[in-house]
Amino acid sequence: MRALLTSKWTKIVVFLVCLIPLGMLVWRGLNNGLGANPVEFIQLTTGRWTLRFLVFTLCVTPFRKLLKLPDLIRFRRMLGLFAFSYLCIHFLTYLVLDQSLDLSAIWKDVAKRPFITVGFLGFLLLLPLAITSTAGWIRRLGGKRWQALHRAIYFAAVCGVIHYYWKVKSDVRMPLFYGALVGILLLWRLGDWFFKRRSAAGARLSPQHAPANPAQ
């Protein structure tokens, strides 16, 4: 399993698999398969894939620990960058095809429509993470600060779910589904953090008791 996860080829295959949704979209576009409202279709599809890739990215750490497969970390940055890439297509579709780059109208939308505000906020949260995703930036920021910054993905994922929930008219099943996935993944982290803190506190306590004995 380890050999498979660390193989260069696995990474290439995963990369190509992540491109399939984009490829399907392009294929549909070339074959008149985007339906009656292509702009809406692209927005909906890329929005959903953004959420899915955010969920995949958030899955990496729990799966590494639960399945004892630390090498899964090799895919986290790629998955996160795919989430951001699909988000960029989503956002660009809105800016160019949906709003024809009418900046004043877009700004009004962002300011006035809560579902757009929260979607835009999610984009702003992910932007620095994409920029600082390189090894160079990890070095420059230092592991601790880099990690703290990249916790912004939690809030971005929540923004994405709220954005979707506020967008739909009445059938909230899909937004709730993604909300549940993100909720579980964030709760796992909370539990993990709580458990680690407790065991760390326990570890601190026992050595303090230990030297007391020889003194007697």
Place this chain on the structure above:
Amino acid sequence: MLIRKAPDLTSADVTPKQVYLDRRKFLQAMGIVGATAVASRRLLELAIPPQTVLAATKFGDLIKSPFSTTEKQNSYEDVTHYNNFYEFGTDKGDPAKNAQKFNTSNWVVSVEGDVAKPRKFTMEEILKIAPLEERIYRHRCVEAWSIVVPWIGFSFSNLVKLVEPTPKAQFVAFQSYYDSRQMPQGRWAGIEFPYVEGLRVDEAMNPLTLLCVGMYGESLPNQDGAPVRLVIPWKYGFKSIKSLVKIKFQSKMPPTTWNLSAPNEYGFYSNVNPNVDHPRWRQNKERRLGEIFRRDTLMFNGYGDQVASMYNGMDLKKNY
């Protein structure tokens, strides 16, 4: 009162569905055979045609309506595969898939309430109320997309005159058919069924208000509200109730489904109005299906000449 003579279209002119071979389905099936089979299920359908598929009835000799627009009509494909008909699912493509087996035979529309002559109309009777017209209307959805559709029907006022509303009648309540067994997807729609809508009596009597039985020269496809619906072109699409079964004249303003679901987003009037935004999106522009960039939305969807006078003195920002 003048009751127009029934059109010379009788039930005998309706092609029996067993005999009728839907050309579109046939060509589609031939295409699949020619392209060496996309899905085996389709091939099976070809070998054993599903019993429940209702063939579309062609309507001949339609009167050309002066209300028709000369704008480019949307394709039949778009109008039949991009639908909001939440009883059959909330994705735009759901109704085309899930309404195929919707049984609309023996349809009856009941007209009741404050009328001198309450009665039930069969589809045969409805088709004889007035000569059928083709009316090419702009249709603007509250979701900011629009289409141009050649509907078939006649002014709803023709039916109203037959039942003779009493002076008490100020409003008309409409109700759609609902059967959770035929429409199992409806339970996930997030809105209450049966779907209900309403108009003021003067709105219902406006000649633009169409009692619609077909489109593109044929009877209505199931996903577009078969067998009979309303089309009210100056209001957002959700006012144009589909698969109509009940019409009730009354003195009180009737409840309407989307208003019940989200009163701050959908009002009773719901006239197309570029100056009053939906809380979640702007209404001053719309995307005509088939086009990429948005065009301006017109006040009353461009039907102001015919309808604006009904709202004189009303604050349309308040009565959205």
